Amino acid sequence: MSVKVISGDHAVAYAAKLARTEVVPAFPITPQTLIVERLAEFINDGELDADFIPADSEHSAMSIAIGASAGGVRAFTATSSQGLALMHEMLYAVPQCRLPIVMANVNRSLGAAAGIWVEHNDSMAERDSGWLQVYVEDNQEALDATLMAFRLAEDRRVLLPVMVCLDGFILSHTVERVEVPGQEEVDRFLPRFEPCTVLDPAEPKLINPIVPPEYAMEMRYQLDRAVDRSREVIAEVDAGFGKAFGRSYGGLLDTYRLEDADFALLTLGTATGLARAAVDELRSEGKRAGLIKLRFMRPFPFQGLREKAEGLKALGVLDRSVSFNGGGPVYTEVAAALCNVPTIVTGHVAGIGGRDIAPDHMREMFALVERAARGERVRPVTWHGLRGEME
Amino acid sequence: MSEMGTIKDMPANDMFVSGHGACPGCGMAVAVKNIMRILGADTTVYVPASCLVVISAMYPTSSFRTPFLFTAFENTGAVTTGIRAAQRRRGLRSTVVGLAGDGGTFDIGLQALSGAAERNEDILYVCLDNEGFMNTGIQRSGATPFGAWTTTTPVGKKVEGKREFKKDIMAIVAAHDPPYAASLSIAHYNDFIKKVEKAKSKQGFRFLHVLTPCVPGWRSDSSMTVEIARLAVETGMWTLYEVEDGNARTTYKPKAMLPVTDYLKLQGRFRHMEDADIAQLQEWLCAKWYLHYGDEIEQPVCAMLEKGKRMRYPHEEQLHFV
Amino acid sequence: MGIALYEVRFHGRGGQGAVMAAQTLAEAAVIEGMHAQAFPYFGAERRGAPVTAFARIDERKISIKSQVYEPDLLVVLDETLLDVEPVARGLKADGRAVINTRRLPTEIDLGVEVECATVPATTIAMEHLKAPIVNTAILGAVVRMCALVSMESMREAIESRFGEKFGEAAARTNVAAAAMAYQQAAVGRCKGERPLSSREEWLPTWQEVPIGVALGEGVKGGVTVGPGGARRNLTGSWRVQTPRYDKGKCVRCLRCWFSCPEGCIKREEDDYVRWDLNYCKGCGICAQVCPAKAIAIIKGGQG
Known part of the structure; x- marks a missing residue:
């Protein structure tokens, strides 16, 4: 183990290197570039034995990753925003083919009113693709979650691709203290990749031909069950990681001072850190505030949330993206999960287009949730930090 | 393996088996069957969206006895890159071949093709050119020839058929300076066999461009598929050559140029063409003919067209014929 | 009405x-x-x-x-x-x-x-x-x-x-x-004597479908699946005309063998050929490419 002061992007690159990734197809996009540049350096310096394949686009990068994974080797790539959108078509081929590709997505706003800054609408748009999605809070978690992603993806009970989502710039370009595990420790945690299905003329396999209606529905349900069952393996891998490296993250979700809380906020990504501070502040004022940190958007912890929300009078949900006229995607999922429990669920949109989520915004959110917990009527969805009155 | 030169030298072990769903008389099936015979069992096949994937790989069976993968339309150059990288790392020597249509090569797949060619990936890219998006029901592609009817270049009252000339994909590939690129015809057997064999034996990016007549798309008789491919060469609509390490070489030279109408008249897709359009196509062909075969021998059909001989062919600089 | x-x-x-x-x-x-x-x-x-x-x-x-x-x-x-x-x-x-x-x-x-x-x-x-x-x-x-x-x-x-x-x-x-x-x-x-049985199909449950949309060579539910499994599709039933081979005229050039889209022309040890009519769709290419007129195309789908 060594301690380094590195960016979130570099933390991910170190994880991909320690995972002994074998093929790295890549196409540059801000703010993902530091990941693939660092991996190219590792490879050209001989520190990582892998093929770096400079693809002609993200669509091709994911296509190359698919070929490599179907060819039987460990493949890793990284992208962001428009790049992820360009990959969209290929993303959908991966889970059904059960290819355990690991990819980092550095969250960045997508589409017009474009910028290079953080927003979660890029990866949220892919939540129905069958990829598992984990959102991280800091650079250490970025490294740890990436390492765990390989173990999770390649587990025979899972065999699904994993997308590690980290907030653009706030993590990607921010340096922090990060403990980088040693290679031997990682080798013990992450066994060699043993592919399940391989394109090998010695044992010919037909992979992903056209599938007529007689078969596709069974395949889709099988995939649905695989995504659902990955919940157990996520818990197991998280516990195993804790044993090996002394850090664990709660699996699908984590909580902070939730035990006796009346109201809480649910966050994902870097906003979680700020929310922790807000909870501490409210607790010091004698208010029973708590926090749920959502780590996995897929599989979504429907059951875990119901358990955690028990006893909560109100739960606010922070979204760093918008599902237009319906609040944010996390809000609607949480509301669906809690539709049969008495907890009031409120939506909170903030940090759009890279706008900073300031401590004042966070206090405002908790204040609203607290009012909802007291039985006051509040808006179902509130935008925080917006100029002009909401309609 | 001894060098193949004729049909008799070919292995009889079919890797693309009977029972596929191609239309009777499908030129693409002829090409794929023979390419797979020559490539043999130690081959991994990628097929993008195309007629081929539909006719040969419908769950739960496939006509390919080799490993097979399909994912999408535009990524043949990319997926094959990934497969080859993986197989190289696993110590496999298998030929990785992408069998794409003209739509998947000239149009939607051009970018991934260019990427793979530029990186000189160790793959064999085959373009099965039936001059249109036939799988979706005969739409125009960049490979559709001038004048041809397709469902998106209909013969209307104002505009009749395609108004643009066929894109020169070989010149585009040649501009990437690959180790090997060649054009093939299913009617020129020995030339076909030698080129597939050569492509198989070489390392790096290899490109084979095969003309594959399409019975419903070209509105031709199913028995005439090979004959139409032969006439394509004899009229100059298709030229047989190879580009090897930067040098272009004609591999078959017709004795004399047949008028393009000999080719057109067998195909319903050209039936509507009027004299002016035929003359325009002939003129374009003459320029192409002299580029490929030289102008020492005056072709009677071109001599009638004053401009033909002096017209500058657009890719003269890229194709260094020797 | x-x-x-x-x-x-x-x-x-x-x-x-x-x-x-x-x-x-x-x-x-x-x-x-x-x-x-x-x-x-x-x-x-x-x-x-x-x-x-x-x-x-x-x-x-x-x-x-x-x-x-x-x-x-x-x-x-x-x-x-x-x-x-x-x-x-x-x-x-x-x-x-x-x-x-x-x-x-x-x-x-x-x-x-x-x-x-x-x-x-x-x-x-x-x-x-x-x-x-x-x-x-x-x-x-x-x-x-x-x-x-x-x-x-x-x-x-x-x-x-x-x-x-x-x-x-x-x-x-x-x-x-x-x-x-x-x-x-x-x-x-019309008569109603013919049995109306469906052809054999492999229709697995979701638990039985092999993962990854992947299949190796094999037989499932009595049906050949995987690479090469297409041979179970007897496309010869599409045929409305049929080739007839006159071995006496055959010059063993193998052009028909090369040009058959179906691969249903089989090459013998001595380079004479035979047809597997289970797959012949009757396109007529073989007769067209034959330089010796050893192949004729006969109306009808019978062999």
Whole structure:
């Protein structure tokens, strides 16, 4: 183990290197570039034995990753925003083919009113693709979650691709203290990749031909069950990681001072850190505030949330993206999960287009949730930090 | 393996088996069957969206006895890159071949093709050119020839058929300076066999461009598929050559140029063409003919067209014929 | 005329025009003031391969969009399909059938004994259209069989659909083909002796489907699957003409072996060839490329 002061992007690159990734197809996009540049350096310096394949686009990068994974080797790539959108078509081929590709997505706003800054609408748009999605809070978690992603993806009970989502710039370009595990420790945690299905003329396999209606529905349900069952393996891998490296993250979700809380906020990504501070502040004022940190958007912890929300009078949900006229995607999922429990669920949109989520915004959110917990009527969805009155 | 030169030298072990769903008389099936015979069992096949994937790989069976993968339309150059990288790392020597249509090569797949060619990936890219998006029901592609009817270049009252000339994909590939690129015809057997064999034996990016007549798309008789491919060469609509390490070489030279109408008249897709359009196509062909075969021998059909001989062919600089 | 929901299923081969037939019947019904719909089974097969199309006719607006499982009327555009598929499955006991054949209804074993019209639609189509596109001829027989729509409405429907797509001349010849079929159709009762068993299929549960949309070579549920498994599709049933080989004339050039799209020409040790007619689709390329005229193409699908 060594301690380094590195960016979130570099933390991910170190994880991909320690995972002994074998093929790295890549196409540059801000703010993902530091990941693939660092991996190219590792490879050209001989520190990582892998093929770096400079693809002609993200669509091709994911296509190359698919070929490599179907060819039987460990493949890793990284992208962001428009790049992820360009990959969209290929993303959908991966889970059904059960290819355990690991990819980092550095969250960045997508589409017009474009910028290079953080927003979660890029990866949220892919939540129905069958990829598992984990959102991280800091650079250490970025490294740890990436390492765990390989173990999770390649587990025979899972065999699904994993997308590690980290907030653009706030993590990607921010340096922090990060403990980088040693290679031997990682080798013990992450066994060699043993592919399940391989394109090998010695044992010919037909992979992903056209599938007529007689078969596709069974395949889709099988995939649905695989995504659902990955919940157990996520818990197991998280516990195993804790044993090996002394850090664990709660699996699908984590909580902070939730035990006796009346109201809480649910966050994902870097906003979680700020929310922790807000909870501490409210607790010091004698208010029973708590926090749920959502780590996995897929599989979504429907059951875990119901358990955690028990006893909560109100739960606010922070979204760093918008599902237009319906609040944010996390809000609607949480509301669906809690539709049969008495907890009031409120939506909170903030940090759009890279706008900073300031401590004042966070206090405002908790204040609203607290009012909802007291039985006051509040808006179902509130935008925080917006100029002009909401309609 | 001894060098193949004729049909008799070919292995009889079919890797693309009977029972596929191609239309009777499908030129693409002829090409794929023979390419797979020559490539043999130690081959991994990628097929993008195309007629081929539909006719040969419908769950739960496939006509390919080799490993097979399909994912999408535009990524043949990319997926094959990934497969080859993986197989190289696993110590496999298998030929990785992408069998794409003209739509998947000239149009939607051009970018991934260019990427793979530029990186000189160790793959064999085959373009099965039936001059249109036939799988979706005969739409125009960049490979559709001038004048041809397709469902998106209909013969209307104002505009009749395609108004643009066929894109020169070989010149585009040649501009990437690959180790090997060649054009093939299913009617020129020995030339076909030698080129597939050569492509198989070489390392790096290899490109084979095969003309594959399409019975419903070209509105031709199913028995005439090979004959139409032969006439394509004899009229100059298709030229047989190879580009090897930067040098272009004609591999078959017709004795004399047949008028393009000999080719057109067998195909319903050209039936509507009027004299002016035929003359325009002939003129374009003459320029192409002299580029490929030289102008020492005056072709009677071109001599009638004053401009033909002096017209500058657009890719003269890229194709260094020797 | 007023009718309750009437369901029609068409069986043909790619290229025969089964879908156009269904659409034209629907249009004729609409011309008569009824509601109608027509749609194909959206498969991905090719010219010559079995295809299915459906039509529904009702006085009232039709809301059902599912396939037709128990047709009132069965239309068979290619009689060879009777040997390939359980064409008559689900046909109502009081249903009717229209079959393209030179034989009489009493000579046809459909698998269900029903009122039946037979018509030599291929001959009629060749005469009028110079192509085996039998859809309009069969529609003439459909009118004759069930008086679902009048011949006048059918004529108008054919003119509308074919005229729009292929021009006035095509509309005229297609109308003529339908009219002749109407005259020539023979009506009687067909036999119902043939068993209507479906061909063997592997239909795994979601737990049984191998993961990753991946299959190796093997047999599942009695069916060959995986690489090379396509050999179980005996495409020779598509054939309407058949090669005949004169070994005495063969010069062993193997051009036919190279040029056969199906790979159904087998190369012997001595470079003579033989045909596996289980797969021959009858394209005729082999005869065309033969330099010694050792191969002839004979009408009909029998070997």
